[in-house]
Amino acid sequence: MSRYNGMFFCDVDGTILPHGQREISPSFFSLVHEAKDKGYLFCISSGRFHLSLLPLFEQVENEVVFSASNGCRILYQGQELIPNHTIHPTDAEQITTSLLELGAIPLLSGKHAIHLPSASLKMEQDKGYLAKGFTRTFDVFSDIDDEILQITGVCRLNKEAILRESRRAWEDSYHVVTTGRELFDICPTSKGDSLVSISSHFGIPRENTYAFGDDENDIPMLRSAGKGYLMGTAHDNLKKHEFEHCHDLVGSIAAIIEQF
Structure with missing residues (x-):
């Protein structure tokens, strides 16, 4: 049985980090702490190179899973959680x-x-x-x-x-x-594949996973989650997909946490 009640998979650019903003809001870090207290784990799921993610999330570096390069490199508490995916x-x-x-x-x-x-x-x-x-x-x-x-x-x-x-x-x-x-x-892989692998590693059922994103590379993750949320700032051609729409990431995740 998993020691976590569920897991939140969050894109970075355009989602946790609005376009044009350089620093993560302190309210997001508070949310990570609150979620942990309630038995929920966060995954930072990004197309970015892993070393560019760490300074942004230094305050919660050992509390979150990093899924970098669209799931090719997955780290938790400084260690590789799952073998890397590579291009031949x-x-x-x-x-x-x-x-x-x-x-x-x-x-x-x-x-x-x-x-x-x-x-x-x-x-x-x-x-x-x-x-x-x-x-x-x-x-x-x-x-x-x-x-x-x-x-x-x-x-x-x-x-x-x-x-x-x-x-x-x-x-x-x-x-x-x-x-x-x-x-x-x-x-060679996708954010959706990494969501499945990470949640499986921690023994978290798919229905207890929640994903938030705003671009095409997030679509597999939103589809693989128990519930996917598309940011309101996403391009119009992505809004044809049948996801929940989310205009305030921190507020929306907090509302989901409160349901439990």
């Missing part, structure tokens, strides 16, 4: 080459770093993920000494065309999902 090196090299040829910037999320082609460094050097000290550049793919968990395509122009071509080439083998206005991820 041959595929990773081909995807990288293809994205460069299509005019996108490939960001390769590994176990130890984000890997960026040297030629793209000047274009990306003002971005936040380079300022954190966990990005490494490479000249040729063989320079990378790391497992590749997922690859993000950064599209300054022609995102729809690049996304369409990437889906044509890779969707039979990998999940290809949008994660932002200029971004899409190519990933």
Whole structure:
């Protein structure tokens, strides 16, 4: 029998962290503590690289599960909870080459770093993920000494065309999902698969899982949960899915907790 009554799976950007906001609201941390006292566990489920998540959630780092890179790397109290999901090196090299040829910037999320082609460094050097000290550049793919968990395509122009071509080439083998206005991820697993794996690990029944998200990569997670909530700020084309709509994440989760 699980020692937890249930589990909340929460996306970060656009959900816990509204777009344009840089810090997590203190009320969210209070909610994590309250939920823990009532026997509920939180999972921070994000497409982000794991090392970029830890500073945001330092106050509750040992109380939550981190499901990073869309579920490819899952950590709890500093330890790997479930083996990593990886992209085969041959595929990773081909995807990288293809994205460069299509005019996108490939960001390769590994176990130890984000890997960026040297030629793209000047274009990306003002971005936040380079300022954190966990990005490494490479000249040729063989320079990378790391497992590749997922690859993000950064599209300054022609995102729809690049996304369409990437889906044509890779969707039979990998999940290809949008994660932002200029971004899409190519990933060997999904947030939905990670929800199933994590809740199973802790012995939590599916009907006692609740998920909150706002973008295409969140849809598998919302579908896999006992109940999925789509943020009111989500793109209109996602609102065709039959999920509950949520306009205030902290308030909505608090209301669910109070039901128990």
